[in-house]
Amino acid sequence: MIIDVAIRGLLSGVSLATVALGLSLIFGMMRTINFAHGAFFMLGAFFYVELTNRGVAAPLVILGSALAAGVIAGIAYRLVLKGMGFLEQALLTIGLSAMLTEAVRNVWDNKPQPARVPDYLKGVVTFGDNVVSKYSLFAVGIGLTITIALWVAIDHTSLGMQIRAATENGITTRTLGVNTDRLLTFTYAIGAALAAVGGVLQAPLVQVDADMGSTILITSFIVVIVGGMGSILGAIIASLGLAQLNGFMAAYAPSYSAYSLYVVLIGFLLLRPGGLIGKWYLGEEDG
Amino acid sequence: MLDVEGLEASYHARPVLREISFTVSAGECVAVVGTNGAGKSSLFRALLNLVDMDGAISLHGTPIAGQPTYRIGRQIGYVPQEREIFSTLSVEENIRIAGATSARARELLSKSSVLGDPKIWGRSASALSGGQQQALAILRSVARQPDVLLLDEPLEGLAPIAVDEVIELIAGLRVDSTMAILWAEHSIERLSELCERSLVIQGGELKYDGELNQLQNKERLGQLLGLETTGTTA
Numbered sequence: 001m002i003i004d005v006a007i008r009g010l011l012s013g014v015s016l017a018t019v020a021l022g023l024s025l026i027f028g029m030m031r032t033i034n035f036a037h038g039a040f041f042m043l044g045a046f047f048y049v050e051l052t053n054r055g056v057a058a059p060l061v062i063l064g065s066a067l068a069a070g071v072i073a074g075i076a077y078r079l080v081l082k083g084m085g086f087l088e089q090a091l092l093t094i095g096l097s098a099m100l101t102e103a104v105r106n107v108w109d110n111k112p113q114p115a116r117v118p119d120y121l122k123g124v125v126t127f128g129d130n131v132v133s134k135y136s137l138f139a140v141g142i143g144l145t146i147t148i149a150l151w152v153a154i155d156h157t158s159l160g161m162q163i164r165a166a167t168e169n170g171i172t173t174r175t176l177g178v179n180t181d182r183l184l185t186f187t188y189a190i191g192a193a194l195a196a197v198g199g200v201l202q203a204p205l206v207q208v209d210a211d212m213g214s215t216i217l218i219t220s221f222i223v224v225i226v227g228g229m230g231s232i233l234g235a236i237i238a239s240l241g242l243a244q245l246n247g248f249m250a251a252y253a254p255s256y257s258a259y260s261l262y263v264v265l266i267g268f269l270l271l272r273p274g275g276l277i278g279k280w281y282l283g284e285e286d287g
Numbered sequence: 288m289l290d291v292e293g294l295e296a297s298y299h300a301r302p303v304l305r306e307i308s309f310t311v312s313a314g315e316c317v318a319v320v321g322t323n324g325a326g327k328s329s330l331f332r333a334l335l336n337l338v339d340m341d342g343a344i345s346l347h348g349t350p351i352a353g354q355p356t357y358r359i360g361r362q363i364g365y366v367p368q369e370r371e372i373f374s375t376l377s378v379e380e381n382i383r384i385a386g387a388t389s390a391r392a393r394e395l396l397s398k399s400s401v402l403g404d405p406k407i408w409g410r411s412a413s414a415l416s417g418g419q420q421q422a423l424a425i426l427r428s429v430a431r432q433p434d435v436l437l438l439d440e441p442l443e444g445l446a447p448i449a450v451d452e453v454i455e456l457i458a459g460l461r462v463d464s465t466m467a468i469l470w471a472e473h474s475i476e477r478l479s480e481l482c483e484r485s486l487v488i489q490g491g492e493l494k495y496d497g498e499l500n501q502l503q504n505k506e507r508l509g510q511l512l513g514l515e516t517t518g519t520t521a
Contacts, residue, residue: 158383161376161380161383161384162384164373164375164376165373165375165376165380165384168373168374168375168376169371169373171337171356171371172367172371172373173384174355174356174357174360175335175337175356175357175360175365175367176357176360176384176385176386176427176428176430176431177357177358177360177361177385177386177431178357178360178384179355179357180357181355230375
């Protein structure tokens, strides 16, 4: 039982990490409020349904969904969100979320969509007494690859270095010859693309409907805050930890399961507002 | 080389620079002197297109006024008043962010007496002392080998020994270089070690453009700055 819950928690945590890392880039590092993050997750799930129904291969579904969400997000950031304050960002991204949700309702007739698993990913794998679907392992593999790749990219590449600098102090980074407008638009687009990839990976495991983004949005914000604003590693650890907590609470204390993440969030805000790793940036000037 | 003609600037519609015109030649070191709020920092920010500005600015005869800051930043190095070291970057990354390769970053760091130890290059820049951070900010600003370097009060808040180190570093950067320096500072005492010429800015207007030596006369400087009590500290 314990191992089974732990395995499911791991699957859920990796999936959550993919989405939460996107928000960690946008909210944690760029300090841009993004209430449309759940909508990009939902959009990814609908892209999955549409593209797999048309026989598109899974890797292309992932790439296509990420690209589409990234382009929409990049345009929205460049034209509307760039340079706005927190309040304006909040209102504008709520509006963007509503627009995307309504667009999906119109295109897909406001009905939950069945997401089919590709034939080659059907079936199960057994680990002793535990059974895991092949698709879940596929989703974990993709999610882990993306998570590790993003961590390495942010912490160990020139592009990641520029993103870290631009999100810490945009003006100074600009005076050093870096085109921060282009860089931050790209970063925002990558964040939204990660949410869409999360939606793609989750589509066959959950009910795909226009409202599916709201829960993951709240959970992702909790992950970013608990992990530490601006810390990719913190977001990864928080995703895995909170998913395990949620899984074990659901298995052993289901009455309290719904509150467990909020209790952790409140605990961190009171006792360790900087999160597991990272700084509490909100009060500092945005360069 | 750097030609400024009729430069005006404002913050939130409040004028901070009026009709500033001057020319700086290659290799020249020009002290920019003025009291707090006189417009020294605003002049630098206007040159970098960081404030609303009007007027003509050209570098080597090519107009740069109104260009995006990141493009100007590739030709004009800037050390801001607060140093603005990136705490999320290592010491070496703080140089590489300005377009330097790892080899170039290490070459620059080796030039500094306070940053020359390779053991600290991989550490977070936030752990450095004030003098080390200032040296890092200066080295970062010259990573692209700019034509002009803007130094906004680099000696402010430093211990005397750190002041000596920073001056030594700047002097070293001038050797065999055609880079022009515009150096804003409160005190003109140490500026005379490196600069020959001075611009005095007061109330957003250029009050003096001439030899720095002439400002050693306290009464003359006091008059230019509109101070009743004269002194070498502006």
